[in-house]
Amino acid sequence: MYSKNIPKIIIARLPIYLETLEMxxxxxxxxxxxxxxxxxLGITAAQIRKDLSQFGEFGKQGTGYPIDTLxxxxxxxxxxxxxxDVAVIGAGRLGLAIAQYPEFIxxxxxxxxxxxxxxxxxxxxxxxxxxxxxxxxxxxxxxxNIKIAMLxxxxxxxxxxxxxxxxxxVQAILSYAPVTLNLPTDSVQVLHIDPVKQLQQMTFFLD
Amino acid sequence: MYSKNIPKIIIARLPIYLETLEMxxxxxxxxxxxxxxxxxLGITAAQIRKDLSQFGEFGKQGTGYPIDTLxxxxxxxxxxxxxxDVAVIGAGRLGLAIAQYPEFIxxxxxxxxxxxxxxxxxxxxxxxxxxxxxxxxxxxxxxxNIKIAMLxxxxxxxxxxxxxxxxxxVQAILSYAPVTLNLPTDSVQVLHIDPVKQLQQMTFFLD
Numbered sequence: 001m002y003s004k005n006i007p008k009i010i011i012a013r014l015p016i017y018l019e020t021l022e023m024x025x026x027x028x029x030x031x032x033x034x035x036x037x038x039x040x041l042g043i044t045a046a047q048i049r050k051d052l053s054q055f056g057e058f059g060k061q062g063t064g065y066p067i068d069t070l071x072x073x074x075x076x077x078x079x080x081x082x083x084x085d086v087a088v089i090g091a092g093r094l095g096l097a098i099a100q101y102p103e104f105i106x107x108x109x110x111x112x113x114x115x116x117x118x119x120x121x122x123x124x125x126x127x128x129x130x131x132x133x134x135x136x137x138x139x140x141x142x143x144x145n146i147k148i149a150m151l152x153x154x155x156x157x158x159x160x161x162x163x164x165x166x167x168x169x170v171q172a173i174l175s176y177a178p179v180t181l182n183l184p185t186d187s188v189q190v191l192h193i194d195p196v197k198q199l200q201q202m203t204f205f206l207d
Numbered sequence: 208m209y210s211k212n213i214p215k216i217i218i219a220r221l222p223i224y225l226e227t228l229e230m231x232x233x234x235x236x237x238x239x240x241x242x243x244x245x246x247x248l249g250i251t252a253a254q255i256r257k258d259l260s261q262f263g264e265f266g267k268q269g270t271g272y273p274i275d276t277l278x279x280x281x282x283x284x285x286x287x288x289x290x291x292d293v294a295v296i297g298a299g300r301l302g303l304a305i306a307q308y309p310e311f312i313x314x315x316x317x318x319x320x321x322x323x324x325x326x327x328x329x330x331x332x333x334x335x336x337x338x339x340x341x342x343x344x345x346x347x348x349x350x351x352n353i354k355i356a357m358l359x360x361x362x363x364x365x366x367x368x369x370x371x372x373x374x375x376x377v378q379a380i381l382s383y384a385p386v387t388l389n390l391p392t393d394s395v396q397v398l399h400i401d402p403v404k405q406l407q408q409m410t411f412f413l414d
Binding site: 016096 | 209211215218219221222223225226227230247284285286287291293299300301303304305307308310311314315316354355357378379381385387396398400402403404405406407408409410411412413414
């Protein structure tokens, strides 16, 4: 168990390291250095060494990292050694696209529940799933012991649904709703995906 | 015109400031301080003052910022004073969800083109758009003078399509494909949306 006080900005880089190492492994590379990894990522070798040093000793000075060991260690640090069940709340276009996106299960996240409040959608099928009535969200998620949810409901209902998720024991919410969620930070992690904000930071650089 | 050498991490915070200011304005608030803004965002007042100082003088020491002026200035800095046309490449589930997501046009991005290479999709309609054949992507985008594209093609074709976008004069790519794109950084901005990486950084904090 690692300290939960490690800066989030460092934790946020670990999945990027993991992805790159897995790609290198697929390419048949067996060892790497913080310099080589840094070159691929556009991050300094010193930064990578400093990030990893938060979690103990990896590899030996001068001999580099064995990639398979480092992948395994990073997965352990990130709690990715088992598949996580995930609930999707909101079966609109985006929710349906997410529920059927194969990348989640390929990388350790199994979408096992999807909810909506639209009577026309409830009890219809999406791939292997049946859309559940979000009226029963709290009890169903509690019973299933799911800790992770993706939120694809409209902005106007996001806060209310997020509070229900916390009540149901969810500890991590990835929200696609374009609003800030006001939740107890000690019991739940929240991250947002907002493509408009990403476009807005790129337009700065456009002519 | 502002220096393009301002750190990207600062530019990335500007859309967040903008969103919060717009929300405050909607709430009827007319003036704010870096302290109040910081409280809403969980960022220090010093950081906000330092970020804004990169772009000149805003407000007077001690009297706070008039919100409407600050919104206007931020929009100017981010080049958001006009609507940007955007092309979506890939009309799978995610591409279709994006093409019909109202938040883009509400916040200044107008999706005017959508492409796919699937003969069954080409020439079918999505809202007001007709799916175009991606074989003609370069010439169509060039002619339309579009500078921004969202990439929702499979990982295996993302690099090839991204290179075509650069050839077509696109200067900003928001990619949903779970691969690193290798493109000339002097001619194109690239950002990625990868929900799996965001889930992976939250699982660190889960029990």
